[in-house]
Amino acid sequence: MGAFIGSFLNVVIHRMPRNESVVHPPSRCYSCGTGVRGYDNIPILSWLLLRGRCRFCQAPFSVRYCIGEALVGLMTAGVVYAVFVMPSYAPPVWLSELGVDPRYSRAAGAAAILIMVWWLWACSMIDYDHTIIPDELTKPWQLVAPALAVLTPINLMLWSPAPWFETHTGMSVLSDPWAGTSSVLWILLPCLAFLALSVPAARWVYGHFCPEEQRWSDEDHRGFAVGVWWFCAVTALQVIALVVLTMVAESAGPRGGVVASALVPYAQALMGSMAGWMSLYVVGLLGTMAFRRNAMGFGDVKFLAPIGAIIGPTGVLYTFFLASVVGAVVGIPVRLLGKGREIPFGPFLALGAVLAVVFGHQIHAFIFGGLAI
Numbered sequence: 001m002g003a004f005i006g007s008f009l010n011v012v013i014h015r016m017p018r019n020e021s022v023v024h025p026p027s028r029c030y031s032c033g034t035g036v037r038g039y040d041n042i043p044i045l046s047w048l049l050l051r052g053r054c055r056f057c058q059a060p061f062s063v064r065y066c067i068g069e070a071l072v073g074l075m076t077a078g079v080v081y082a083v084f085v086m087p088s089y090a091p092p093v094w095l096s097e098l099g100v101d102p103r104y105s106r107a108a109g110a111a112a113i114l115i116m117v118w119w120l121w122a123c124s125m126i127d128y129d130h131t132i133i134p135d136e137l138t139k140p141w142q143l144v145a146p147a148l149a150v151l152t153p154i155n156l157m158l159w160s161p162a163p164w165f166e167t168h169t170g171m172s173v174l175s176d177p178w179a180g181t182s183s184v185l186w187i188l189l190p191c192l193a194f195l196a197l198s199v200p201a202a203r204w205v206y207g208h209f210c211p212e213e214q215r216w217s218d219e220d221h222r223g224f225a226v227g228v229w230w231f232c233a234v235t236a237l238q239v240i241a242l243v244v245l246t247m248v249a250e251s252a253g254p255r256g257g258v259v260a261s262a263l264v265p266y267a268q269a270l271m272g273s274m275a276g277w278m279s280l281y282v283v284g285l286l287g288t289m290a291f292r293r294n295a296m297g298f299g300d301v302k303f304l305a306p307i308g309a310i311i312g313p314t315g316v317l318y319t320f321f322l323a324s325v326v327g328a329v330v331g332i333p334v335r336l337l338g339k340g341r342e343i344p345f346g347p348f349l350a351l352g353a354v355l356a357v358v359f360g361h362q363i364h365a366f367i368f369g370g371l372a373i
């Protein structure tokens with residue numbers, strides 16, 4: 001099934017940046033135009049049986065299609081294995097409190113993680129090919145990711161707000177949902193105010209510190225402002241949802257506990273989304289001022305916010321750190337060898353996120369093992 005998804009993602013990766021429909025027309029040979037027959041459209045196998053050529057005109061099909069199908073198939077199997085077999089995966093607490101069968105909780109968690117993994121793959125490959133991540137693949141995801149995050153506990157693996165609220169506010173987030181919600185609002189609302197003020201500030205920064213040839217056009221500035229305002233609007237909606245759910249949890253009496261335990265991963269996701277956006281955004285603005293050249297990859301900013309929603313604020317820091325390390329290991333030799341092509345950061349962010357999820361626990365213990373945080 002993963003390979004079939006990989007086959008569909010090949011179509012998305014090829015067509016979406018060209019502004020073509022991903023469902024119509026059906027796949028065809030780019031050389032002779034003959035439609036690909038259903039029996040020739042079986043992932044991996046068809047490519048191998050036809051030895052990577054069109055059945056009719058013998059034009060070669062890139063081996064990348066076959067590798068993409070195989071990799072997505074392997075990643076899908078890996079996620080399903082990790083969620084259903086590995087003992088370290090525990091379904092979200094609120095689903096078990098609701099009395100949902102653990103098998104369904106695991107299936108929901110696996111689905112949420114898979115959607116994110118498939119999305120990371122498509123964004124990375126498009127970024128690799130075109131050094132751009134389409135808005136269609138980032139803006140809606142800023143809205144969807146926190147909802148997906150509530151279905152999977154991977155965002156809680158490094159740092160959970162529940163004990164933090166209890167040790168820092170003396171209140172339990174489960175018995176008093178406002179203890180957690182108001183703490184989150186104290187962080188998110190100033191961030192939103194900062195973002196609103198940063199739109200004119202960014203215009204000034206790019207006007208003053210960018211060399212002439214890197215200056216943004218008016219259209220670039222509009223796209224930038226729309227991107228920032230979109231994220232602010234999405235986050236504001238999610239904050240309102242958080243407040244409403246907190247009121248529900250409070251008024252539902254003893255049964256409100258379930259809502260409150262679902263609020264913990266939801267609040268975590270909103271903080272992660274903001275951390276993902278802010279980290280690259282602030283680094284981009286400060287870097288532009290410090291180095292007097294355009295240091296903002298705005299596509300990466302829009303991309304890291306949904307990643308942060310899934311893996312949480314601490315996960316974002318590790319993602320950023322790991323992406324930079326891997327990016328330097330790969331990027332510096334490529335630069336030194338003089339292969340002048342601009343290296344996109346998106347694939348490294350995706351890889352960093354996967355590494356953070358798989359090895360984050362060990363890295364976290366290694367760095368903070370001796371400290372009581």
Ligand SMILES: [Zn+2]
Pocket residue numbers: 029030031032033034054055056057058059
């Ligand atoms: Zn052909």
